[in-house]
Amino acid sequence: QPASTGESHTVSMDSARRGRSMPAARRSGFDYLIVGAGFAGSVLAERLASQANKRVLVIDRRPHIGGNAYDCFDDGGVLMHRYGPHIFHTNAQRIFDYLSKFTRWRPYEHRVLADVDRQLVPIPINQTTINKLYGLDLDEAGVAQFLAGRATALDDIRTSEDVVISQVGQELYEKFFRGYTRKQWGLDPSQLDKAVTARVPTRTNADDRYFGDSFQFMPLHGYTRMFENMLDHPNIRIMVNTDFEDIRNDVHYDHLIYSGPIDEFFDYRFGKLPYRSLRFQHETLDQEWFQPVAVVNYPSQDVPYTRITEYKHLTGQVHGKTSLTYEYPSAEGDPYYPIPREENQVLYKQYRELADKTPNVSFVGRLGTYRYYNMDQVVGQAITLFNKLIDTQNGEAQD
Ligand code: FAD
Numbered sequence: 001q002p003a004s005t006g007e008s009h010t011v012s013m014d015s016a017r018r019g020r021s022m023p024a025a026r027r028s029g030f031d032y033l034i035v036g037a038g039f040a041g042s043v044l045a046e047r048l049a050s051q052a053n054k055r056v057l058v059i060d061r062r063p064h065i066g067g068n069a070y071d072c073f074d075d076g077g078v079l080m081h082r083y084g085p086h087i088f089h090t091n092a093q094r095i096f097d098y099l100s101k102f103t104r105w106r107p108y109e110h111r112v113l114a115d116v117d118r119q120l121v122p123i124p125i126n127q128t129t130i131n132k133l134y135g136l137d138l139d140e141a142g143v144a145q146f147l148a149g150r151a152t153a154l155d156d157i158r159t160s161e162d163v164v165i166s167q168v169g170q171e172l173y174e175k176f177f178r179g180y181t182r183k184q185w186g187l188d189p190s191q192l193d194k195a196v197t198a199r200v201p202t203r204t205n206a207d208d209r210y211f212g213d214s215f216q217f218m219p220l221h222g223y224t225r226m227f228e229n230m231l232d233h234p235n236i237r238i239m240v241n242t243d244f245e246d247i248r249n250d251v252h253y254d255h256l257i258y259s260g261p262i263d264e265f266f267d268y269r270f271g272k273l274p275y276r277s278l279r280f281q282h283e284t285l286d287q288e289w290f291q292p293v294a295v296v297n298y299p300s301q302d303v304p305y306t307r308i309t310e311y312k313h314l315t316g317q318v319h320g321k322t323s324l325t326y327e328y329p330s331a332e333g334d335p336y337y338p339i340p341r342e343e344n345q346v347l348y349k350q351y352r353e354l355a356d357k358t359p360n361v362s363f364v365g366r367l368g369t370y371r372y373y374n375m376d377q378v379v380g381q382a383i384t385l386f387n388k389l390i391d392t393q394n395g396e397a398q399d
């Protein structure tokens with residue numbers, strides 16, 4: 001028995017515009033309209049449909065589900081990520097367990113090398129990095145001493161520059177972080193919140209994994225397959241190639257969940273929230289391998305891209321060809337990264353306050369809540385929102 005129905009759910013949308021035709025349901029209309037079929041939207045759709053028996057319409061303006069985590073086979077037959085490399089990592093058992101309902105996993109520990117001083121050395125900076133760059137043979141204690149001797153003591157660590165120079169000093173900061181960050185964000189690290197470069201640790205041992213999390217995996221058959229499984233429920237309808245603007249006046253629903261950019265939703269009323277974009281240059285080479293690890297970072301400002309990804313390292317696919325993506329940061333284009341700095345948070349807060357006053361709409365996800373979130377954090381945020389929506393509804397039912 002559906003939890004709620006009613007006249008207000010009538011869908012008056014022209015069926016020809018539906019993209020995918022909707023089966024003639026006895027009930028029409030939706031309990032929830034979800035904008036965005038990425039992690040935020042898909043997790044909410046799955047929870048609402050399967051746990052609360054809600055009827056859900058998920059739309060996305062892109063031609064596919066999965067949001068930025070979308071993967072597909074390219075023309076050469078190599079599985080690649082359309083929007084840059086996505087590696088799943090988390091410390092949260094419950095998030096790993098939740099996603100495990102929709103995919104099996106391939107154990108994968110991410111390793112990254114940086115092209116510095118014409119050598120490929122591990123990033124995060126570790127024992128091997130120091131020994132290779134400086135022609136040394138230090139043990140762990142020796143590396144700790146080496147870094148302590150170079151680190152700049154700071155009372156107050158506020159910016160992304162402070163974080164790094166307080167750990168490794170000016171020279172290593174310039175070699176690994178300053179140029180990369182200026183390219184990636186179009187800002188100097190001194191203009192960015194400390195949380196940005198704090199994502200990358202410094203190590204004195206030889207651990208060369210990019211992430212320290214207890215769960216590090218890739219979905220065995222890719223992200224898109226995982227999303228297909230997540231959204232495969234009779235209560236869920238999906239329309240791709242559909243912008244919210246196209247249908248906002250046609251579809252009837254009780255509640256809207258919006259995972260697009262929050263400033264766009266409010267017609268940029270307080271001004272544009274800055275997002276950083278990327279241009280992805282994909283290529284397939286007629287050779288088996290290109291580089292020794294999945295990602296090589298290029299911190300130098302002499303090259304315009306930040307990193308090159310070679311997907312077969314991530315996916316484990318066996319293929320005679322190999323596919324790569326070069327990432328060129330850009331101010332224009334699709335919004336990929338909220339830019340963590342104080343003045344942007346102030347602007348976001350204005351939108352947040354407006355959002356809190358807007359009835360029957362919930363904002364979620366990296367763009368909807370303007371947070372530099374990883375996939376696992378977005379999943380956690382979406383599950384929390386689901387619990388809140390259901391609690392609120394149960395509360396209202398009891399009133
Ligand atoms: P999105 O995936 O952006 O989904 C939002 C969707 O909403 C989009 O598909 C968009 O088309 C749609 N949409 C927006 N507005 C509208 C509208 N008006 N109408 C219709 N549809 C709309 N995280 C990790 O954990 N590990 C990684 O290795 C990792 N690597 C990354 C690499 C890159 C280059 C980038 C950019 C991100 C990476 N992330 C990674 C972060 C990860 O992509 C995000 O945390 C996650 O995908 C966010 O999910 P989301 O649903 O919030 O947003």
Ligand code: UDP
Nearest residue numbers: 123176177178180181184196197199200297
């Ligand atoms: N960073 C850097 N040099 C590197 C790697 C990272 O300066 O070799 C900085 C840069 O500012 C980057 C941030 O650390 O944006 C976070 O890096 P991460 O790899 O987590 O970025 P993402 O994968 O989210 O793009």
